[in-house]
Amino acid sequence: MPNLFSGVWINQHGSNLELEAKDGKITGRFDSGVGDEGQILWVDISGQYLDDIITFHAKFEKYKNNSDMGRTTYS
Numbered sequence: 001m002p003n004l005f006s007g008v009w010i011n012q013h014g015s016n017l018e019l020e021a022k023d024g025k026i027t028g029r030f031d032s033g034v035g036d037e038g039q040i041l042w043v044d045i046s047g048q049y050l051d052d053i054i055t056f057h058a059k060f061e062k063y064k065n066n067s068d069m070g071r072t073t074y075s
Helices: none
Strands: 007-010 016-022 025-031 042-050 053-059 071-074
Antiparallel strands (some): 042 053, 053 071
């Protein structure tokens, strides 16, 4: 199966997601396009994939005391 997930993804808000998929693991970086007063907010992401299913999370250390922003999971 070809690598479906590695690459750069950009959404309608200008957020950038850089993914590397290898051996069932996902690594990369996420930059929120709606971040803190226009500042670049890069965070590391990690996760896993199986066939065409992916899940990963981003941990926003700056917001670790805010339960709504500290960790976000995508699947």
